[in-house]
Amino acid sequence: MSDQIPTTTPAAETMTGAAGAEAAVEVRGLNKQFQTASGVVHALEGIDLTVEAGEFVSLIGPSGCGKSTLMRLIADLDVPTSGELTVFGKTATQARLDQDYGIAFQQAGLLPWRTVAANVALPLELHGVASAARRTRVADLLEMVGLTEFADRFPDQLSGGMQQRVAIARSLAEQPRLLLMDEPFGALDEMTREKMQTDLVRIAADTGAAVVFVTHSIPEAVFLSDRVVVMSPRPGRISDIIPMRLDAADGREERDDDLREASSFFEMVTEVREALHGGASDAENPAPRAARGVDTR
Amino acid sequence: MTTNTTANAIIGAGTGATRTKGWSPRTESILRVVAPVTLGIIVLAIWQFLVTVGGVSDYLLPSPTSIMAELVAYWPAVVSATVLTGTNSLLGLLVGSLLGIVLAAVAARWRIADQMSAPIIAALAVVPIVALAPVLNSMFGADSQFGRQAIAAIASFVPIFINTLRGFRQTRPVHRDLMKAYAASSGQMLRSLTLPTARPFILTGIRIASSLAVISALVAEYFGGPRGGLGSLIATSAASSAYSRAWAYVGASIALGLLFYLATLALERLVLRRVPTGGSR
Numbered sequence: 001m002s003d004q005i006p007t008t009t010p011a012a013e014t015m016t017g018a019a020g021a022e023a024a025v026e027v028r029g030l031n032k033q034f035q036t037a038s039g040v041v042h043a044l045e046g047i048d049l050t051v052e053a054g055e056f057v058s059l060i061g062p063s064g065c066g067k068s069t070l071m072r073l074i075a076d077l078d079v080p081t082s083g084e085l086t087v088f089g090k091t092a093t094q095a096r097l098d099q100d101y102g103i104a105f106q107q108a109g110l111l112p113w114r115t116v117a118a119n120v121a122l123p124l125e126l127h128g129v130a131s132a133a134r135r136t137r138v139a140d141l142l143e144m145v146g147l148t149e150f151a152d153r154f155p156d157q158l159s160g161g162m163q164q165r166v167a168i169a170r171s172l173a174e175q176p177r178l179l180l181m182d183e184p185f186g187a188l189d190e191m192t193r194e195k196m197q198t199d200l201v202r203i204a205a206d207t208g209a210a211v212v213f214v215t216h217s218i219p220e221a222v223f224l225s226d227r228v229v230v231m232s233p234r235p236g237r238i239s240d241i242i243p244m245r246l247d248a249a250d251g252r253e254e255r256d257d258d259l260r261e262a263s264s265f266f267e268m269v270t271e272v273r274e275a276l277h278g279g280a281s282d283a284e285n286p287a288p289r290a291a292r293g294v295d296t297r
Numbered sequence: 298m299t300t301n302t303t304a305n306a307i308i309g310a311g312t313g314a315t316r317t318k319g320w321s322p323r324t325e326s327i328l329r330v331v332a333p334v335t336l337g338i339i340v341l342a343i344w345q346f347l348v349t350v351g352g353v354s355d356y357l358l359p360s361p362t363s364i365m366a367e368l369v370a371y372w373p374a375v376v377s378a379t380v381l382t383g384t385n386s387l388l389g390l391l392v393g394s395l396l397g398i399v400l401a402a403v404a405a406r407w408r409i410a411d412q413m414s415a416p417i418i419a420a421l422a423v424v425p426i427v428a429l430a431p432v433l434n435s436m437f438g439a440d441s442q443f444g445r446q447a448i449a450a451i452a453s454f455v456p457i458f459i460n461t462l463r464g465f466r467q468t469r470p471v472h473r474d475l476m477k478a479y480a481a482s483s484g485q486m487l488r489s490l491t492l493p494t495a496r497p498f499i500l501t502g503i504r505i506a507s508s509l510a511v512i513s514a515l516v517a518e519y520f521g522g523p524r525g526g527l528g529s530l531i532a533t534s535a536a537s538s539a540y541s542r543a544w545a546y547v548g549a550s551i552a553l554g555l556l557f558y559l560a561t562l563a564l565e566r567l568v569l570r571r572v573p574t575g576g577s578r
Contacts, residue, residue, distance in 0.1 A: 076477075077478065096480055099479070109469070126485055126489065
């Protein structure tokens with residue numbers, strides 16, 4: 001079921017150059033187990049997944065299905081128990097050291113003692129970008145997320161949605177070819193959330209970055225993705241991979257709020273919902289033990 | 298101890314004034330200053346009255362005016378003694394802060410260092426530091442201020458170390474993940490994340506230590522060493538039955554302790570004013 005044929009997406013085809021042929025993320029037979037007080041938890045079992053360069057892939061599933069764990073493994077924040085994992089043909093550790101990805105978490109995770117601009121500049125600062133270049137880049141990024149006039153504010157002076165936009169600007173600071181996002185809009189209200197989704201689709205299309213997006217919202221996954229990876233818990237497995245066939249399939253930049261009301265959108269929502277329920281019969285009511293050891297972050 | 302109670306008394310009187318009903322903020326802020334000053338004047342007046350009219354012996358309790366007179370008469374000596382004790386306290390506080398922060402960084406970084414140092418810190422925290430004064434005085438000679446400075450340093454080291462170590466452990470998992478994702482070196486981690494997170498804790502430690510540094514530098518002077526500090530002058534004045542003069546030096550000690558406390562409080566406010574410590578989601 002998980003041995004899917006890598007679907008070449010329109011976005012991937014537009015990628016040119018040396019990196020063009022290379023998959024952004026390549027996962028083969030990946031397993032992850034956690035040792036807990038009450039025994040071994042199989043967070044992920046036999047995961048096979050390919051994310052093409054420039055492709056937008058969402059991971060969706062109930063709590064405890066290991067979707068966040070999978071993203072943390074790709075980011076090299078955790079180490080797999082067994083299996084193969086490469087990012088742009090390198091080991092995950094090498095990709096992290098080479099700064100091949102940008103990352104955003106469910107919490108914005110801004111440093112409260114830094115201004116908005118200084119928060120966005122953090123990765124550039126850590127990697128020795130000259131201060132003049134840093135300033136121009138930060139100004140560009142803040143314009144992209146529409147926060148130019150908030151550059152000198154501190155995070156606690158911003159709303160949750162604005163903080164999350166700062167975090168996204170920060171994740172894009174070094175123009176990564178891969179964006180890893182762990183429920184970045186999870187804490188936002190529905191209005192802000194839809195606006196952020198529209199923004200993200202535009203930004204991802206503009207930058208041509210591949211995105212691995214963890215979510216538990218079906219409409220969010222459908223709206224954003226080229227492919228939706230449906231996962232089931234205990235142990236965490238990929239139960240289905242559904243390519244999104246939307247009317248606007250000729251380019252992600254075409255996706256806007258009209259799509260949310262299109263019939264093709266609802267068809268895809270239904271398809272993902274059925275896959276979710278088929279993959280895990282109790283997906284709507286995951287047992288309390290489902291969350292044990294995984295998906296805590 | 299004297300300094301702490303004095304400071305608390307002032308703060309206590311201040312909050313008391315704010316709780317009264319229906320005054321404008323301006324009146325309230327004036328009252329916050331006026332009320333404790335008034336109370337102080339009343340207490341001094343009663344004191345003066347008890348001694349001059351009430352017939353309390355001048356040996357038991359010198360009157361405020363005679364203490365004032367001694368303070369004026371011995372002003373140069375009071376100033377030089379305050380400067381001497383103040384310098385010892387300040388040096389001790391600086392060295393103690395530096396040691397406390399550096400060793401806390403080491404203990405936070407290497408668990409083994411923390412485990413090794415824990416019993417020593419616990420011992421330092423419970424041993425009355427001034428008990429070391431006679432030992433240190435004989436170690437470094439009777440004409441050296443070093444023993445007193447060392448005592449002030451050890452006394453201020455303990456709260457700074459404990460607070461800083463606590464501060465170093467406050468970094469949030471999402472921030473640590475972020476720094477790891479950025480492949481930050483451990484030096485960058487310290488500069489960009491751990492130290493700024495610990496900053497409010499370090500400053501609180503320094504504020505607590507500032508009073509301790511003055512008290513221990515002063516009390517250490519009771520146990521020998523060169524003459525000239527506030528502590529040794531209080532001791533010699535009392536020994537020669539010059540009680541008013543002894544009280545004048547006590548007054549100067551309170552002023553010195555208060556100065557240290559307020560200076561570190563101001564530092565804390567200054568540094569943390571434009572640095573929100575929480576609130577990021």
